[in-house]
Amino acid sequence: MLKIILSEMHHSLVVTKLGWTQWMFFYFMVAGTRSLVTVYQPPVLTTALGHDVMMPCRLNLSHDEKMVTLPVLYWMYLTEDNTDNLRLWYPSEKYEGRVERLDKSRNTSNKSIVLKNVQWADSGKYLCKLSITTKRDKSFRRKGNETSLKVYDTMIFTAHNDSLLWCEVNVTPDPGFLLSIFLNGCKLQPADCAPGAVGAALPYVTLSKTVPLRIKGEYECQLHLNGDLITKSIFYYHSPVAEVDGDAERNGSLTCLTTASEPAVVVFPEPWLLYMALLLVPIVILLSLVTALLMYRC
Missing domain, CATH: 2.60.40.10 (Immunoglobulins)
Known part of the structure; x- marks a missing residue:
């Protein structure tokens, strides 16, 4: 009987200690909150x-x-x-x-x-x-x-010698700044690139990129900081009158930059003739069955 009483007292003491420990932990946790x-x-x-x-x-x-x-x-x-x-x-x-x-x-x-x-x-x-x-x-x-x-300055985005498109902007020195040029949503391979020229006494660096100007469309120069778009400028290019027949598109090549996370996507034309042929097959079969049924009745 004495052993049972001592065991129960020991168990109660352990539970009490555990309860006080949890209560103190809860108190300090709540107090910190x-x-x-x-x-x-x-x-x-x-x-x-x-x-x-x-x-x-x-x-x-x-x-x-x-x-x-x-x-x-x-x-x-x-x-x-x-x-x-x-x-x-x-x-x-x-x-x-x-x-x-x-x-x-x-x-x-x-x-x-x-x-x-x-x-x-x-x-x-x-x-x-x-x-x-x-x-x-x-x-x-x-x-x-x-x-x-x-801090960043006003972006300059203009044609140069009717064959090159030039984009330039001054920014606070920071490796996170990135300048890119897009054509109709496709990132272009620059013909020339200045990573960030800076003078000894200047508090900014100059980012500059140049791309060939051969294909008509909407060109967009974008400035990003660590992946976030900061500012942009748009330049619309229309082919000269002598090249309206498509020589500009044939002479120019659209080179897109892709990365491992952005694979190149090839767009094929819709096979409309195949769609029509597939639709005609059940129609021909149905007409053949109707014709055979009418001939059988006659």
Whole structure:
């Protein structure tokens, strides 16, 4: 009897310990969830030279987190050595008069700003930080994950010497930028390509591509950054009058670039004669049966 009682007490103690362990784990897990305070920033932004750009920064609080005072906003331009970071809000001299809050209400959790008249020198990394005071954690600071701002200039897409089509654009130095030319949706093999010429004192690189201009159709120059379309320009080419009879199409060859993930697709004409022949077979058989039936009755 004593062994049974001791066994039951030991079992109860083990269950109690296990229960306390689970309860403490649940408590800390919930406590961590309840104290969730984050600042959201997009990793990359692109904008055209001279345009305005909205730079998102949003404060996310868990539903039961209580703010004691309004958050103080810090927007910073990060230098490479982190020794001379510039303030955007409240702005340093470089950004004076060029920065505005998107939502001017102090009570909002949207701390995004608008940077006006973007220049090449504005390319770089930006950090949004907020000083926060809550009931649970008192005063602390949260920062986002940095936003990298990329700038591009107006794209030039024009014919050169009536035989070549030339596309050029200046962009912030970044290996993710890619320039491509398409004809009627087909990517063309460039006749010439500049991977990114840059001067010693220039804050941008020049991407350039040239393709032969022999086939009429819709040419499109596209600028991509890490696979995302940034901007494009369209050029419509019509064959000269002397080549309307089809000499231009016969003299020019459409060379498409394909990759392993984009296999070449060969389009064959529809076999309409075969379709008609297949439809005629059951009709002929039906007419033969009807004719034989009528002759049998007669």
